[in-house]
Amino acid sequence: MPDLSRTPLYELHVELGAKMVPFAGYEMPVQYPLGVMKEHLHTRAKAGLFDVSHMGQVVLWPKSGEYADAALALETLVPVNVLGLGKMRQRYAMFTTENAGISDDLMLANLGNHIFLVLNAACKDDDIAHLKAHTAENCTLE
Incomplete structure (x- = not known):
């Protein structure tokens, strides 16, 4: 990816298997191995986090x-x-x-x-x- 910034949580995203994509000049996670439906259900049942450090x-x-x-x-x-x-x-x-x-x-x-x-x-x-x-x-x- 060309000259993209990384958030402080970049290494954690990669360690958790995130698919990283360019977004607003940063490498950001778009999806994790569980898939969007399981992520959604997990967030509804427990909690979810969103990395806002690029904002x-x-x-x-x-x-x-x-x-x-x-x-x-x-x-x-x-x-x-x-x-x-x-x-x-x-x-x-x-x-x-x-x-x-x-x-x-x-x-x-x-x-x-x-x-x-x-x-x-x-x-x-x-x-x-x-x-x-x-x-x-x-x-x-x-």
Whole structure:
């Protein structure tokens, strides 16, 4: 595979027999030896894990130090109640376009004094640029 990055769990995926494929610039597992149906049934009966380390992980810090300022800045970009999100709670959201379309989805979490975002791997660079362009007055990104 040409110049693909590997997540910290790459060796574990290979050890478990995963079929690795290119995805968003990374070598990612697409299937394990049990097959998708048995994986599905196992996940329904017990639990399943998904390696998100290839995804964009961003911290939105309010310049004021107040969570509310970061929440209100983010609420200008996503049609969800970020301000009312409880501490240590996560919510699914989406970035909207000027015409009320959806440009991408993301997960966001209230970590007390800042917001932790998980962005889609394929769009993370565009999403980070979008965040910087629209939240720079009140927030910094890490």
